[in-house]
Amino acid sequence: AQSVTQPDIHITVSEGASLELRCNYSYGATPYLFWYVQSPGQGLQLLLKYFSGDTLVQGIKGFEAEFKRSQSSFNLRKPSVHWSDAAEYFCAVGAANAGNNRKLIWGLGTSLAVNP
Amino acid sequence: NAGVTQTPKFQVLKTGQSMTLQCAQDMNHEYMSWYRQDPGMGLRLIHYSVGAGITDQGEVPNGYNVSRSTTEDFPLRLLSAAPSQTSVYFCASSYTYNEQFFGPGTRLTVL
Numbered sequence: 001a002q003s004v005t006q007p008d009i010h011i012t013v014s015e016g017a018s019l020e021l022r023c024n025y026s027y028g029a030t031p032y033l034f035w036y037v038q039s040p041g042q043g044l045q046l047l048l049k050y051f052s053g054d055t056l057v058q059g060i061k062g063f064e065a066e067f068k069r070s071q072s073s074f075n076l077r078k079p080s081v082h083w084s085d086a087a088e089y090f091c092a093v094g095a096a097n098a099g100n101n102r103k104l105i106w107g108l109g110t111s112l113a114v115n116p
Numbered sequence: 117n118a119g120v121t122q123t124p125k126f127q128v129l130k131t132g133q134s135m136t137l138q139c140a141q142d143m144n145h146e147y148m149s150w151y152r153q154d155p156g157m158g159l160r161l162i163h164y165s166v167g168a169g170i171t172d173q174g175e176v177p178n179g180y181n182v183s184r185s186t187t188e189d190f191p192l193r194l195l196s197a198a199p200s201q202t203s204v205y206f207c208a209s210s211y212t213y214n215e216q217f218f219g220p221g222t223r224l225t226v227l
Contacts, residue, residue: 032214043206043218044159090158094214102147102166102214103174108158 002027004093006107013081014115021076021110023091031093033074034104035065038088047089050074061085086114117142120219122207128225129197137192137222139207145217147210148190149174150182152203153221159206165190197226 005024013019025031032051036044048059055067065076074091088111092104123138141148149164161174165184179201181193190209194201204223208216 034215036218043220044208045218046215049215102210102216103149103161103164104214104216106159108156 002093002105004091004105004107006089006091006110008110009108010111010113012113012115015083016080019076019078019081019085019112021089021091021112023074023076023107025072025074025091025093025105027072027093027095027105029095031095033065033067034092034094035059035063035074035076036090036092037061038090038109040087044090047076081112081114083114083116086112088112119143120207120209120217122205122219122222124222125220126223128227129194130227131198133197135194135197137194137205137207137224139190139192139219140188141190141207141209141217142188143209143211143217144187145209145211146187147216148184149208149210149216150180150190150192151206151208152176152201153206154203162192162205194224199226202226 003026034049035047037047038044047063048057050057050067058064063078088109090109091107094104120141146167150162151159160176163182165171171182204221206221207219210216
């Protein structure tokens with residue numbers, strides 16, 4: 001079955017500390033991978049995406065993610081967290097070469113709190 | 117470009133009432149979808165459309181109808197609102213590579 005797992009429901013880090021949010025997926029086809037961020041009361045904004053090529057992808061706001069096919073993972077990282085990074089983070093996967101079928105499979109999200 | 121717009125931002129309904137949540141995009145995207153977001157349940161797909169005149173059900177379609185008469189608009193209709201439909205609703209559109217662009221959401225409360 002296709003699924004996306006974000007093992008950490010809630011994470012708290014101190015401002016300036018490094019961050020890693022985990023995402024594991026189970027998907028039968030070649031995946032496209034995404035990380036989205038949702039600030040309180042807002043819609044979802046794309047942080048970064050992986051389609052092919054270099055497995056380390058850079059995104060907005062200083063985030064990066066690494067695709068590891070052997071581990072079926074796409075973990076999100078940031079070297080130094082800012083208080084404004086407090087938000088909900090969602091990992092999603094879609095099928096490459098899916099034509100018009102652009103449905104995404106979503107993780108349940110990780111809530112990030114940042115201590116001053 | 118305005119991107120994906122949704123109206124209204126907030127709505128309170130009584131059980132049994134009907135209403136339409138509006139969604140529009142100005143990016144000429146073929147694919148549009150509706151999600152609901154509930155605490156601890158992530159995003160669940162209600163309905164989606166791969167182009168004008170073509171719609172299909174997602175994970176949780178019961179109690180909702182959609183239509184797609186134009187590329188730009190994808191309204192979501194609640195036929196007879198129930199308290200279980202209290203949620204935040206997001207519309208999204210996509211052009212390629214599954215990358216989806218989200219609207220700001222509609223927060224719906226059904227009493």
